Amino acid sequence: MHVGFLVLCSSGTSGGERKLMPTIEEELGRRSLLYSLLMPVMSQCVPGLDKGKGMYFLFIKSEAKTPGGLVARPVLTSYYKSNHFKNRPYDPYTNYTSPNETILCLDSYQSMYSQMLCGLCQNKEVLRVGAVFASGFIRAIRFLEKHSTHLCKDIRTGTLNPQITDPSVREAVMKILKPDPKLADFIETECSRESWQGIITRLWPNTKYVDVIVTGTMSQYIPTLDYYSNGLPLVCTMYASSECYFGVNLNPLCRPSEVSYTLIPNMAYFEFLPIQRNNGGINSISMPKSLNEKEQQELVDLVDVKVGQEYELVVTTYAGLYRYRVGDVLHVAGFKNNAPKFNFVCRKNVVLSIDSDKTDEVELQNAVKNAVTHLMPFDAHLTEYTSYADTTTIPGHYVLYWELNVNGSTPIPPSVFEDCCLAIEESLNTVYRQNRVCESIGPLEIKIVEAGTFDKLMDYAISLGASINQYKTPRCVKFAPIVELLNSRVVSSNFSPKCPKWTPGHKQWNNMN
Numbered sequence: 425m426h427v428g429f430l431v432l433c434s435s436g437t438s439g440g441e442r443k444l445m446p447t448i449e450e451e452l453g454r455r456s457l458l459y460s461l462l463m464p465v466m467s468q469c470v471p472g473l474d475k476g477k478g479m480y481f482l483f484i485k486s487e488a489k490t491p492g493g494l495v496a497r498p499v500l501t502s503y504y505k506s507n508h509f510k511n512r513p514y515d516p517y518t519n520y521t522s523p524n525e526t527i528l529c530l531d532s533y534q535s536m537y538s539q540m541l542c543g544l545c546q547n548k549e550v551l552r553v554g555a556v557f558a559s560g561f562i563r564a565i566r567f568l569e570k571h572s573t574h575l576c577k578d579i580r581t582g583t584l585n586p587q588i589t590d591p592s593v594r595e596a597v598m599k600i601l602k603p604d605p606k607l608a609d610f611i612e613t614e615c616s617r618e619s620w621q622g623i624i625t626r627l628w629p630n631t632k633y634v635d636v637i638v639t640g641t642m643s644q645y646i647p648t649l650d651y652y653s654n655g656l657p658l659v660c661t662m663y664a665s666s667e668c669y670f671g672v673n674l675n676p677l678c679r680p681s682e683v684s685y686t687l688i689p690n691m692a693y694f695e696f697l698p699i700q701r702n703n704g705g706i707n708s709i710s711m712p713k714s715l716n717e718k719e720q721q722e723l724v725d726l727v728d729v730k731v732g733q734e735y736e737l738v739v740t741t742y743a744g745l746y747r748y749r750v751g752d753v754l755h756v757a758g759f760k761n762n763a764p765k766f767n768f769v770c771r772k773n774v775v776l777s778i779d780s781d782k783t784d785e786v787e788l789q790n791a792v793k794n795a796v797t798h799l800m801p802f803d804a805h806l807t808e809y810t811s812y813a814d815t816t817t818i819p820g821h822y823v824l825y826w827e828l829n830v831n832g833s834t835p836i837p838p839s840v841f842e843d844c845c846l847a848i849e850e851s852l853n854t855v856y857r858q859n860r861v862c863e864s865i866g867p868l869e870i871k872i873v874e875a876g877t878f879d880k881l882m883d884y885a886i887s888l889g890a891s892i893n894q895y896k897t898p899r900c901v902k903f904a905p906i907v908e909l910l911n912s913r914v915v916s917s918n919f920s921p922k923c924p925k926w927t928p929g930h931k932q933w934n935n936m937n
């Protein structure tokens with residue numbers, strides 16, 4: 425059946441639900457065009473990439489039907505399921521260790537297990553490794569840590585773990601898996617070493633670079649990737665979204681902090697809203713849905729952006745979005761010929777992000793408000809809070825630092841704080857909850873800090889030059905000395921005891937069934 429109009433669900437949310445983006449069939453061709461530019465750029469910098477394979481951990485996510493019968497799925501799921509990906513003609517530059525069947529398996533354990541197994545079996549052929557985002561790649565390494573015994577057993581005997589039940593996955597893997605006791609011994613020895621430093625270069629010795637996005641919030645994963653890869657180049661090849669694909673990095677071996685993307689002008693009509701910084705922060709706490717008249721007049725075209733200036737990206741797409749604010753802030757780094765190159769600065773308003781989740785300050789505030797009701801029976805009040813995206817754990821998790829004022833005499837049992845953790849998780853958006861359920865994000869943690877901690881935080885900020893009048897407790901902290909200060913005053917640590925509820929599809933659609 426020819427579907428002329430599809431819906432993509434983005435990881436951005438509106439009212440707690442995934443945003444739905446219109447798209448059209450021909451858009452897949454445009455997106456494939458952008459993908460086809462990546463390897464020519466890459467092979468200018470790294471020769472010989474056609475002599476081996478890429479080990480990429482790629483996954484699909486579940487899809488839903490709108491009440492009108494349209495399929496709504498995440499953009500990458502839509503791409504991997506399309507003929508552009510599935511039936512791509514043989515090309516030595518898009519030769520992956522993962523058979524399509526392992527990528528197209530909805531069960532995340534079976535998909536990850538089989539992709540890892542195929543990657544290990546072909547370890548000498550692997551020239552590049554990666555995933556879409558850094559968080560996904562690190563999750564794959566953690567998966568290997570947990571499941572290496574099973575994986576080695578399969579490689580030793582040439583038989584596949586019975587937990588892999590999907591027949592098409594089994595068939596595809598069995599074409600690659602051959603008994604190889606020597607390889608199994610080698611992997612076992614490497615995985616049982618105490619230190620996993622350089623594990624990527626040890627197990628896949630011909631790897632030339634790690635292909636993952638580490639710009640934006642994903643930069644928090646750079647130290648972990650450097651550790652596992654022994655400092656291999658981290659390559660960010662492209663910048664894209666559900667709304668539209670944007671551009672490519674024409675200097676892929678540059679340092680992550682210097683990555684810039686050149687927008688491909690025929691992906692959409694690009695316009696730019698100049699941004700005025702206010703005290704180092706970006707104006708406006710809640711993102712306006714559409715541009716007002718004054719803002720429409722301020723828009724500049726791609727050819728008119730100025731080096732050094734920051735802009736909010738606005739797109740008009742072939743699928744029908746008109747002057748749509750993507751929500752990303754870009755900085756003009758320079759030009760490649762006449763085409764401007766942009767550094768990704770940040771996403772407006774996002775305070776916390778571990779994987780594809782994007783939590784803004786308002787959402788966090790509401791979630792905390794819902795949670796503190798559990799403290800009422802103890803006559804305890806939350807006086808201050810802040811948050812931190814802790815990526816030292818794998819998967820990473822949200823940490824909230826709470827300072828309390830307790831008037832009641834009954835001590836608050838840990839189970840109450842655990843209830844608070846879960847209440848926050850239940851209040852966060854659908855993308856967060858889905859990531860929790862599929863274990864891309866770990867259980868949320870509330871750390872109770874000593875009374876007076878947030879005063880110390882303010883003293884510290886003032887010592888660094890903040891103005892007392894304008895000081896506001898940051899709702900999210902990133903700066904290491906501040907995180908250390910908070911951690912040095914923790915009196916108790918509490919984790920969410922279980923996953924929050926999540927079901928695929930929109931709430932309204934589920935109600936209709």
Ligand code: AMP
Pocket residue numbers: 433434435436499637638639640641660662663664665666667750752768770771780
């Ligand atoms: P989604 O619509 O869920 O695919 O999310 C798209 C968003 O992910 C973009 O608007 C950016 O905020 C972020 N993103 C995508 N590619 C990059 C990149 N290369 N660097 C930084 N952030 C990115």
